[in-house]
Amino acid sequence: MQGVGTGAGAVGILATTEEAQAQANVSAMGPAAVPITLTVNGKPMKLSVEPRETLLDTLRGKLDHTGAKRVCDRGTCGACTMIVDNKVQYGCTILAIDAQGKKIETIESLTANGKVHPIVPAFVNHDAQQCGYCTPGFVMASKGFLDKNPNPTYDQVKEGLGGNLCRCGTYVGIRKAVLEAAQALRSGKSVKGANNA
Numbered sequence: 477m478q479g480v481g482t483g484a485g486a487v488g489i490l491a492t493t494e495e496a497q498a499q500a501n502v503s504a505m506g507p508a509a510v511p512i513t514l515t516v517n518g519k520p521m522k523l524s525v526e527p528r529e530t531l532l533d534t535l536r537g538k539l540d541h542t543g544a545k546r547v548c549d550r551g552t553c554g555a556c557t558m559i560v561d562n563k564v565q566y567g568c569t570i571l572a573i574d575a576q577g578k579k580i581e582t583i584e585s586l587t588a589n590g591k592v593h594p595i596v597p598a599f600v601n602h603d604a605q606q607c608g609y610c611t612p613g614f615v616m617a618s619k620g621f622l623d624k625n626p627n628p629t630y631d632q633v634k635e636g637l638g639g640n641l642c643r644c645g646t647y648v649g650i651r652k653a654v655l656e657a658a659q660a661l662r663s664g665k666s667v668k669g670a671n672n673a
């Protein structure tokens with residue numbers, strides 16, 4: 477018993493020493509706001525955030541990028557989907573301070589500078605939204621999916637968008653929209669708007 481107690485004590489001291497060393501190597505941030513720079517849709521933006529703030533809340537509350545929606549706020553619904561360093565991500569699961577130095581793409585980028593990404597009119601053509609809360613997340617998940625899968629099948633689209641939920645049940649329209657946008661991107665032709673189709 478004595479031996480066991482000594483061993484456990486030694487492990488405890490070791491862990492404490494390692495923790496102390498780790499803490500000594502990490503500079504503390506917060507809880508007050510700290511200055512950061514985020515690169516959003518190609519533009520560097522300077523601001524201050526509390527280290528606990530998510531990228532989603534920062535974009536919506538401080539940078540006037542309100543396209544991404546805050547629904548579950550716990551990484552389960554996909555309404556806050558954006559693309560960070562070419563990866564589809566939930567903005568509510570990333571801290572803003574951790575997004576420094578990364579390329580952040582939001583839904584606002586899909587209609588910037590007079591150019592409209594084909595996924596936008598394709599969603600309209602296929603009635604791929606009802607209440608619209610999930611829609612920005614689905615649009616960004618679709619964009620990220622198409623960046624990596626230019627010629628998908630219906631089933632691949634279904635699987636590729638599996639991280640997003642729609643309570644209104646617009647799944648079929650969304651999948652068809654992705655297929656239409658994929659075809660437009662491959663052919664270089666634009667997707668005609670719903671009213672012009």
Ligand code: FES
Pocket residue numbers: 545546547548549550551552553554555556557566567568569
């Ligand atoms: S709000 Fe981020 S996943 Fe639901």
Ligand code: FES
Pocket residue numbers: 604605606607608609610611641642643644645646
């Ligand atoms: S359109 Fe209502 S949640 Fe998807």
